[in-house]
Amino acid sequence: MKSGDVVSVNYREKTTQPTRPHVALPSSWVGGKISVYSIKSVIGEGGNGYVLLGKYNGKKYAIKVLKVREGQGTVSVTSYFSGLSKEAANLIDLSEWRGMVKIYAVSVDNVIDEIMRSNDSLYLSDPPRLIMEYMEGGIxxxxxxxxxxxxxxxxxxxxxxxxxxxxxxxxxxxxxxxxxxxxxxxxxxxxxxxxxxxxxxxxxxxxxxxxxxxxxxxxxxxxxxxxxxxxxxxxxxxxxxxxxxxxxxxxxxxxxxxxxxxxxxxxxxxxxxxxxxxxxxxxxxxxxxxxxxxxxxxxxxxxxxxxxxxxxxxxxxxxxxxxxxxxxxxxxxx
Missing domain, CATH: 1.10.510.10 (Transferase(Phosphotransferase) domain 1)
Structure with missing residues (x-):
C-alpha cells in the first residue's frame, strides 16, 4: 500500500468470494472507447481508481475507472460496489450542488462478479466507472x-x-x-x-x-x-x-x-x-x-x-x- 492510497474497510462483512488484484494498465484504454467516450489520455491514478480524459460530442469528461480488487485488508469488494450502485442516483443529485464536481453517470451494475472471475476483456470493454465533470485546473x-x-x-x-x-x-x-x-x-x-x-x-x-x-x-x-x-x-x-x-x-x-x-x-x-x-x-x-x-x-x-x-x-x-x-x-x- 502506497502513501495516500484509498483503502477499503468493509471488515464487518465476511465473504468466501475468491479475490485477486486487477492488473489492467490505464494506458490500455487510451486510443479506444469506453461506451460513447473516446479515451484521450490518463489524467491520474489513485488508490481505488484510474482517471481518464474522455471526449464525447466535443466535450471533455473525467472518467474514473474503479479498480476491482481486494486491496490490503479488504474483505468484500462486492459490498462496496453494491452500496455504490444503490446510492448512485442520490450521489448524482448530491453532485448537482455548485461546490461539487458533477457526476453525470455511475455505471457499476452487473459486471463486478464477472470481472472478479478473471474476465479481463469485460473489465477493458465495460469497466465500473463514474463519468464526471472535467476540471481544467487539476487538483x-x-x-x-x-x-x-x-x-x-x-x-x-x-x-x-x-x-x-x-x-x-x-x-x-x-x-x-x-x-x-x-x-x-x-x-x-x-x-x-x-x-x-x-x-x-x-x-x-x-x-x-x-x-x-x-x-x-x-x-x-x-x-x-x-x-x-x-x-x-x-x-x-x-x-x-x-x-x-x-x-x-x-x-x-x-x-x-x-x-x-x-x-x-x-x-x-x-x-x-x-x-x-x-x-x-x-x-x-x-x-x-x-x-x-x-x-x-x-x-x-x-x-x-x-x-x-x-x-x-x-x-x-x-x-x-x-x-x-x-x-x-x-x-x-x-
Missing amino acids: LEGAILNDTLFYSNKWNDAVTRVASQVANALQYVHSQGYVHLDVKPNNVFLLSPVRTAEEMEKVEVKLGDLGSATRIGKDVGQLTLEYATPEQIVETASPKMDVFSLGMTIYVSLTRRVDRPDTEHMRKAFSLASKGMMKEARREVDEAKRCLSSWEVGNGGVGLLRDPMLKRMLSPNPWDRPSMKEVTEWLSNL
Missing part, C-alpha cells in the same frame, strides 16, 4: 507542489479561500445526510489553471470523488489513512470525520508534510480491523488518539497553522472538534 495537490505558489506570501490566504469553499461543500453534503469520508488535496479540484499567486487567491474550487460518500451512521467503506481520523477505522460514518480530514488537508497544504504522529498506529489498527480483530484494532486506535493529543500542530508556523481552530479540527476526540458550520464561519471571517 489542489498540484498547486501545493508548485514552488511559485507555495512560497508566495499570498499562499496562506489562498489556502484559506480554498478551505472555505471545501467547507461549504461539506456542510451541504452533511445537510443531505451524507459524510464524504475522503477529503484530501487529491479530491479538491480547481476550475481553471493557476499560474500565479494572485490567480490562486481568486481560484474557484470544487470538492470531488463522492465514490466514498456514505450516509451518516452507516459503515465506512473506504478511507485514506493519512487524512482519516482514527475512529474512522472502527466506527460508523460521522460528519466529524470530515472535519478532521479537512483539517489535515489544510495542514498539508500549508506545510507540504504528511507527518502526523499516529501513522504507525493507524496502519496497525487498519490491518487488525480488516482481519476482524476489533478488540486489538480499538487498542491501536486508542494509541493513535494518544499520539494525536500531544501533536503540536502549529509549532513554527504562521497564519492558519497557529489558529486554535485548526488544533480543534485535528482533535483525536470527535466531540472536541467543531461542527462544519463552525468551520465554515471561521474560514469565511478570516
Whole structure:
C-alpha cells in the first residue's frame, strides 16, 4: 500500500468470494472507447481508481475507472460496489450542488462478479466507472507542489479561500445526510489553471470523488489513512470525520508534510480491523488518539497553522472538534 492510497474497510462483512488484484494498465484504454467516450489520455491514478480524459460530442469528461480488487485488508469488494450502485442516483443529485464536481453517470451494475472471475476483456470493454465533470485546473495537490505558489506570501490566504469553499461543500453534503469520508488535496479540484499567486487567491474550487460518500451512521467503506481520523477505522460514518480530514488537508497544504504522529498506529489498527480483530484494532486506535493529543500542530508556523481552530479540527476526540458550520464561519471571517 502506497502513501495516500484509498483503502477499503468493509471488515464487518465476511465473504468466501475468491479475490485477486486487477492488473489492467490505464494506458490500455487510451486510443479506444469506453461506451460513447473516446479515451484521450490518463489524467491520474489513485488508490481505488484510474482517471481518464474522455471526449464525447466535443466535450471533455473525467472518467474514473474503479479498480476491482481486494486491496490490503479488504474483505468484500462486492459490498462496496453494491452500496455504490444503490446510492448512485442520490450521489448524482448530491453532485448537482455548485461546490461539487458533477457526476453525470455511475455505471457499476452487473459486471463486478464477472470481472472478479478473471474476465479481463469485460473489465477493458465495460469497466465500473463514474463519468464526471472535467476540471481544467487539476487538483489542489498540484498547486501545493508548485514552488511559485507555495512560497508566495499570498499562499496562506489562498489556502484559506480554498478551505472555505471545501467547507461549504461539506456542510451541504452533511445537510443531505451524507459524510464524504475522503477529503484530501487529491479530491479538491480547481476550475481553471493557476499560474500565479494572485490567480490562486481568486481560484474557484470544487470538492470531488463522492465514490466514498456514505450516509451518516452507516459503515465506512473506504478511507485514506493519512487524512482519516482514527475512529474512522472502527466506527460508523460521522460528519466529524470530515472535519478532521479537512483539517489535515489544510495542514498539508500549508506545510507540504504528511507527518502526523499516529501513522504507525493507524496502519496497525487498519490491518487488525480488516482481519476482524476489533478488540486489538480499538487498542491501536486508542494509541493513535494518544499520539494525536500531544501533536503540536502549529509549532513554527504562521497564519492558519497557529489558529486554535485548526488544533480543534485535528482533535483525536470527535466531540472536541467543531461542527462544519463552525468551520465554515471561521474560514469565511478570516
